[in-house]
Amino acid sequence: MQYDPKDIERKWREKWQADKTYQVLNDPAKPKYYVLDMFPYPSGAGLHVGHPLGYIASDIVSRYKRHSGFNVLHPMGYDSFGLPAEQYAIQTGQHPAKTTEVNIARYREQLDNIGFSFDWSREVRTSDPAYYKWTQWIFLQLFDSWYDHAAQQAKPIAELTARFATQGWHPTDACALTGDVEEELGAFTAAEWTAFDERTQQRILQQFRLAYLSEAWVNWCPALGTVLANDEVKDGVSERGGHPVERKRMPQWSMRITAYAQRLIDGLDTLDWSESIKEAQRNWIGRSEGALVRFALKNAPGHIEVFTTRPDTLFGVTFVTLAPEHELVEVITPAERRAEVMAYVTTAKNRSERDRMADVKKVSGVFTGATCIHPFTGQEVPVWVGDYVLGGYGTGAVMAVPGGDQRDWNFATHFGLPIIAVTEGADISKEADERKDAIICSEGFLKGLAVPDAITRAIDELVKLGAGERRINYRLRDAAFGRQRYWGEPIPIYYKDGVPYALPESELPLKLPEVDKFLPTAEGEPPLARAANWNYQGHPLETTTMPGWAGSSWYFLRYMDPHNAERFASPEAVNYWQQVDLYMGGSEHATGHLLYMRFWTKFLHDRGWISFDEPAKKLVNQGMIQGVSAKAYRLLYGSMSWGDHVTDETDDPSHLTGPYMFISAELRADWLKNEEDVEVNRLIDHALERHAEHLTQVYGEFPFKLFCDGSAQLKTARKLVDISVLKEDGVSLDMEALPLKDAEFRGGTFITRDGVFRVDREVEKMSKSKFNVVNPDDIISKYGADTLRLYEMFLGPIEQSKPWDTNGIEGTFRFLRKFWNLFYESDVFSVSDEAPTKAEFKVLHATIKKVTEDIERMSFNTSVAQFMIAANELGSLKCNRRGVLEPLVIALAPFAPHIAEELWEKLGHTTSITTAAWPQWSAEHLVEDNFSYPISFNGKTRLQLEFPIALDAKSVEEQVLANPEVQARLEGKAPKKVIVVPKRIVNIVV
RNA sequence: GCCCGGGUGGUGAAAUGGUAGACACGAGGGACUUAAAAUCCCUUGGUCCGUAAGGGCUGUGCGGGUUCGAGUCCCGCCCCGGGCACCA
Secondary structure, eight states: OOOOOOHHHHHHHHHHHHHHTTTTOTTTTTTTTEEEEOOOOOOOOOTTTTTTTHHHHHHHHHHOOOOOHHHEEEEOOOOOHHHHHHHHHHHHHHHHHHHHHHHHHHHHHHHHHOOOOOOOGGOOOOHHHHHHHHHHHHHHHHHHHHEOOOTTEEEEHHHHHHHHHHBOGGGGGGGGOOOOOOSOOOOOOHHHHHHHOOHHHHHHHTOOOOOOEEEEEEEEEETTTEOOOGGGGEEEEEETOOOOOOOEEEEEEEEEEGGGHHHHHHHHTBOOHHHHHHHHHHHHHTTEEEEEEEESSSSSEEEEEEEEOOOGGGGGOOOEETTTTOHHHHSSSSSSHHHHHHHHHHHHHHHHHHHHHHHHSSOEEEEEEEEEEETTOOOOOEEEEEEOOTTSSSSSEEOOOTTTTTHHHHHHHHTTOOOOOOOOTOOOOSSSSOOOOOOBOOSTTTTBBHHHHHHHHHHHHHHHHSSEEEEOOOOOOOOOOOBBBBSSOOEEEEEEEEEEEEEGGOOSOOOOOOOSSSSTTSSSOGGGGSSSEEEEEEEBBBBOOOTHHHTTTTTTHHTSSTTTTTSSSSSSHHHHHHHHEEEEEEEGGGTTTHHHHHHHHHHHHHTOOOSSSSSSBBBBOOEEEEEEEEEEEOOOOOOEETEEEEEHHHHHGGGGGGOEEEOOHHHHHHHHHHHTTTHHHHHHHHHHHHHHHHHHHHHHHHEEEOOOOOTOOOEEEEEEEOOOGTTTTTSOOOTTTTTHHOOOGGEEEEESSOOOOBEEEEEEEOOOGGGGOHHHHHHHHHHHHHHHHHHHHHHHOOOOOEEEEEEGGGHHHHHHHHHHTTETTTTTTBBBBBBOOOHHHHHHHHHOOOOHHHTTTTTHHHHHHHHHHHHHHHHHTTTOBBHHHHHHHHHHHHSSHHHHHHHHHHHTTTTTGSSOOOOOOOOGGGGSSSOOOOOOEEEEEEEEEEEEETOOOOHHHHHHHHOOOOHHHHOOOOOSSEEEEEEEEEEEEE
């Protein structure tokens, strides 16, 4: 019987479902292993072949671990809240819940086709009220917590209020305050705290809560009508859609992730994650060590605080620069300079981040007219405003050391400010000296010290003078948490007298209300403001919703106990499953999802809900599977005329709505190589004539004339073609299918040499808009899911990005057929119970060894190759012994579960192969009697000589040198040296 | 600019410091077949010598180095991908 995947795969999918083969129980008797895939956002486009890559790899590991005796949790679900569904809802009026439902059904169908071992009884959806009840609950826990820096732990707000009631609060307790809280919080005594009214108390508490409401600078995206998180903004535009983003100050729910900055950095050292992801997170958190320095103001009370990583260069300070948005600018500027300074501040502030990024070179600034006092020298230092200083970073002010910092140098040079050398051997006439391995040359107590020593000394002095202290600064900002959108978790908060209060836990879930439209109200309120009775006991409810990352920050916990109505997951379940052992997903989530998930995990740990404080021990990032776009070339005419009208080549003739001319890719390439190419030019000229006639017919009246004269470059426009109209060879177009697929080709003139129109291929991101999407369903209907699974793994190392080329799939399909045929003798299932031969055992054990080791190190492409070798060799040996084939089927099962189940059943088993124990290899079957030594001269292999494996190095050397061919090569000379590495190589140095 | 990856045949790729290119795709040749499909066999980095058997040289981005021996280790550069970036 020929291997025919269609029926086999359908049969087993149905059987697995009926038998609940993949259902996982929380069984404390068995060791656990938790394999998690980053759950998908169910988009309308469905899955393409790139999506399942990681799922297949994790499925192989899951199945392998199950064969190895582990109780494996391998769940799947949907991150089903999000912008696209809402945008679609706005356009079509369809409720996002509905489209999400449809999309999920489609995803599920596609996933099922691939034969994953997901336990679907544990499916979660972030948009399901039974799920988001707990997202809201976690939010309330965050709202009810503050961060105790001394203890490095989140604690209940009640402990803080108790502390206020006994100790009050003083700003030197600042360690308790973190993040983007911008209001200055004055000191209060215990008595004052008790005397404060409710409203004041609540406002103070906002500054401590881990989920808090504050006036904050946010990334406002007018086109999307919402606030975006930092990681959702790329180069000043929204990551999704590329809409402009502006900085805006508005009341905003935030998450105090900054409190965890240090722990998020430190925790990385304990994780088996790729170095690049860890580095990305470290960069994103952006820890810098340095000092806070206070420059007392000359003509005003108070001081300017600056953060610097180089307090050792303090003697090189020649001015201080404030960010335009710095609040002291207004305070210190004397009246006579006011107009000029404020004018600059206004322009600088209005420059968008994008503009500021665009011309980094341009120096701009203005002198405030004020001065401050250098803490060491007591000299007056002028205070400037410059937009190279960022308001949102550090203190929004820098001490300028033009001798040691290039940006300060640029500023000083531009405005003619003094530049003092701070380091020995610096040539400050050309540029600043930023070396950190230098010796300080400033006059004073730092002279002669190496930079690190000078830093320590400078900080000591600052502390002594009360002018500064050691400070660690983080780039990480608190995370914006509110979205002015509909399709997200409602924030369980109501307002009394404008003060936010937590909704009682008994009110959860706070369900997403029905609204008439998914748009903001006329007053600009978020869509939830449209909902009827959107209040709690008469108090208005919060109208913003949570961002996409909320639900995904803790979902790994819900899978442990997905139907628990009393708790996000039972303590027993959490204690059993613990951390994710293997987390598989894309590296694009490096600074978003993966950071937030770590943050929430640490928080839940702090508050005692879970016993671990990192979500995933090991993280593997699967590479992207890229698409290979097909580029056709549309010929742009050099010039054209019709009737009296003449266009020249600068006119875009595309105002004619076609038909168009297209030139085959190889002709274009030939022409570009040699524009005099007679044959190509003749073809083009001929086609121009034909096409002109054609246009004349189509548009009537005027005779068209088209030119593509020699002086003009052959101009073409890139036109992407849907890859489904490509023929088998991957470059020529199916001219019948083409006009049906894409109207732009209808009636076109195609310039070809041989009647075959060819395109160029280019590796790009696989996406619908590039017409290069390959749907796994198509592959499966042709070759089956097992072939798809094998092929995706065979393409290359899992972590690498690689282009999809369906052509290579034949190889894995052939392999499965060969494998199948090992069990068949001309259409009859035929497996012998005879003992396997030595050679057969060797193939088997070599394969088990290689595959086992390869799965452990996630090298799936090489394990597939080993299976191919095994099938080829066993085929040559005509092996059909049960003793070989049976263990081999088990080894193949994680990769190709359908065919494995089928053969397993045919071998006489009545239980699923998933319950079979993983085969063990033993070294005795792998020993060789002889080894064929490569004999090399000076490292170059010249011949092979076979010796018994047991032969010692000395005897090998003797026999090698005695060999006539070796002797011939030595030409009678004695070798300088002979290296014999047993079972490896012999190298003769001459 | 800084920080991570990576660069090997026509293509995807393999290789604990020890025979570079396993395994596949593609290509070429052959067998079977009326034919096709399927299957099987051979060749396939480049280049040179030879009628042939066979052999020489060369080859893992570039230039050095360590080593008996380097795709692999070290130093310096070039290119590609990703991250960060007026971050003090």
